[in-house]
Amino acid sequence: xxxxxxxxxxxxxxxxxxxxxxxxxxxxxxxxxxxxxxxxxxxxxxxxxxxxxxxxxxxxxxxxxxxxxxxxxxxxxxxxxxxxxxxxxxxxxxxxxxxxxxxxxxxxxxxxxxxxxxxxxxxxxxxxxxxxxxxxxxxxxxxxxxxxxxxxxxxxxxxxxxxxxxxxxxxxxxxxxxxxxxxxxxxxxxxxxxxxxxxxxxxxxxxxxxxxxxxxxxxxxxxxxxxxxxxxxxxxxxxxxxxxxxxxxxxxxxxxxxxxxxxxxxxxxxxxxxxxxxxxxxxxxxxxxxxxxxxxxxxxxxxxxxxxxxxxxxxxxxxxxxxxxxxxxxxxxxxxxxxxxxxxxxxxxxxxxxxxxxxxxxxxxxxxxxxxxxxxxxxxxxxxxxxxxxxxxxxxxxxxxxxxxxxxxxxxxxxxxxxxxxxxxxxxxxxxxxxxxxxxxxxxxxxxxxx
Numbered sequence: 070x071x072x073x074x075x076x077x078x079x080x081x082x083x084x085x086x087x088x089x090x091x092x093x094x095x096x097x098x099x100x101x102x103x104x105x106x107x108x109x110x111x112x113x114x115x116x117x118x119x120x121x122x123x124x125x126x127x128x129x130x131x132x133x134x135x136x137x138x139x140x141x142x143x144x145x146x147x148x149x150x151x152x153x154x155x156x157x158x159x160x161x162x163x164x165x166x167x168x169x170x171x172x173x174x175x176x177x178x179x180x181x182x183x184x185x186x187x188x189x190x191x192x193x194x195x196x197x198x199x200x201x202x203x204x205x206x207x208x209x210x211x212x213x214x215x216x217x218x219x220x221x222x223x224x225x226x227x228x229x230x231x232x233x234x235x236x237x238x239x240x241x242x243x244x245x246x247x248x249x250x251x252x253x254x255x256x257x258x259x260x261x262x263x264x265x266x267x268x269x270x271x272x273x274x275x276x277x278x279x280x281x282x283x284x285x286x287x288x289x290x291x292x293x294x295x296x297x298x299x300x301x302x303x304x305x306x307x308x309x310x311x312x313x314x315x316x317x318x319x320x321x322x323x324x325x326x327x328x329x330x331x332x333x334x335x336x337x338x339x340x341x342x343x344x345x346x347x348x349x350x351x352x353x354x355x356x357x358x359x360x361x362x363x364x365x366x367x368x369x370x371x372x373x374x375x376x377x378x379x380x381x382x383x384x385x386x387x388x389x390x391x392x393x394x395x396x397x398x399x400x401x402x403x404x405x406x407x408x409x410x411x412x413x414x415x416x417x418x419x420x421x422x423x424x425x426x427x428x429x430x431x432x433x434x435x436x437x438x439x440x441x442x443x444x445x446x447x448x449x450x451x452x453x454x455x456x457x458x459x460x461x462x463x464x465x466x467x468x469x470x471x472x473x474x475x476x477x478x479x480x481x482x483x484x485x486x487x488x489x490x491x492x493x494x495x496x497x498x499x500x501x502x503x504x505x506x507x508x509x510x511x512x513x514x515x516x517x518x519x520x
Contacts (some may be wrong), residue, residue: 071186072096072113076106076120076132077148086119089175090182103127104509107135110143116189117182118145122156122168126495126505130160134506137164144185148173210247212395213388217380221248228375229255234327236372237350239379242427245350246310248377253306258346261305264298269314276319281326283335299332302345312349312372313358320365327371347372382424382431389420392428396435409439412448419452480515483508487517 073095077083080101087097098113100106104127106120118136122129133145144166149157157168166185169178208222228235229252237245246265253263271279278288282297299307309315315323326332327347331340349372358364382389393416401409415438424430438447482501490496498508511517 070094070096071116071189072098073117073119073182074098074100074106074109074115076100076103076118076124076129078102078121078124082121086178089178090119093179093182103129103132106132107509107513110136110139114140115143117166117185118143119148119182120145121148122160123150126498127509128505130156130163131506131509133160133163133165142189144189146181146185208251210395211244211251212392213385214391215380215385215388217385218388221377221379224375224377225251225255228252230257231375232346233375234346234372235348235375235377237348237377237379238355239350239352239377240381240427241352242424242429243379243381244428245352245379246308248379249306249308249348249350252348253308253346256306256346258305262302263306263308264302265308265310266298267310269311273316273319276315277322278335281322281332281334284337286336288335294334297332297334299326299343299345300341303343304345306346306348309347309349311351313351313353313355313364317363317365320368324365324368324371327368382427386420389431390416392431393419393435396432397439400436400439404439406439406442406445409442409445409447411438412446415447415449415452418449476515479511480517483512483515483517 073090075083075086075090075097076099077086078101083099083101087099090097098109098115100109103120103124106118107127109115110118110132115136118132120129120132129147133147136143136145145160145164147157147160147165147168148171149168150171154170157165157170160168166188167181169181208225211218211222213219225248235249235252237248239245249265250263253259266279268276278295278297280297280299282295282300284294326343329340330344331342333340355364355369355373359366359369382392393411397409397411398407401407419431419434426433434452435447438452441447441451443451483497486497486500487494490500494508494512495505498505501508503511
């Protein structure tokens, strides 16, 4: 049995289709227009949506696009009248599983429905396999469904099996080390060491000794020979976090190690061969550092073979609910407080914040909330720091950004036009110079409700 939504503004057609599908054993909901269909697909997950193409202001194309944006695994079949084949082909291009031309026989419809449901079942199986794949290859901590994160995961899968040197850039707290570890786990070196070092946390005098090692007597206190981290990582991956913090003198030696695959311990004349894949990360603009003579240009080009640019959390806010859920489970288990939940308004508040500390800051907020939660519910006072509260109070008096100003102006314009045309959305869209679909999306995003 599948869960199916039938969308048609003709009552007889809609009722007949629903009866046919229920007769085949399916659980069927009905929607009398595109707006209702979009609301239903936002609230529930359907295996299949069967929608008429030509309806009112929100037509079948709008239903198709909304369904694919909201629940990508849901299959859609569009129903077309004679002479609208071009529209059906366009629907297929943007994601419809199939189309059927009215009038049609029950047998023809059921064949197409069964075919679409088989495709939906296969997609579900692939999704489960993807979840197992994430666990196996340490993707479980790279959380998100935004296009930016999907692009990152796709690049990891393609680049990891190669020997290419990798440079990861992005603001602090965006998960650069997680990406580095995922690349290692997917590489042919996954059974060898992953060694990481934070270049900003080690003084210049100790950095060379830590990485390359030293022989006895190389400097005061060197009472015995010592292997460096490069040798420890032989056959595996070496991750340089905050590579821009290294001094130029060290950068020259690192460049030679990468180019030649050889190092020398401090105080030794003998070279040691090492087989290490290099992954480097920084939150700085390396091209600016090159111009300021703080970073070697030749080292930059040696590192910048395969590039990952991690987006800040403020640019992928659709991932905040998933990240919050992940951290709730993580710290709930760690603190023996399983089942802790966010109270009313907390997630909405978190989604409005810009997170200068990115994912790390969100994680810290959730950890704090789990620790302070009473009766298993995190309230606003448990999780919102003073700077977030003061920012919110300020925003109540005036817009916080240019986008706030634009949103407010758009909201007022739409409300004014709807008032003029007595709520007729089709006329409102025409007066505003928008398509009905665009108007519907703007009304939803701006929370403009109208009878």
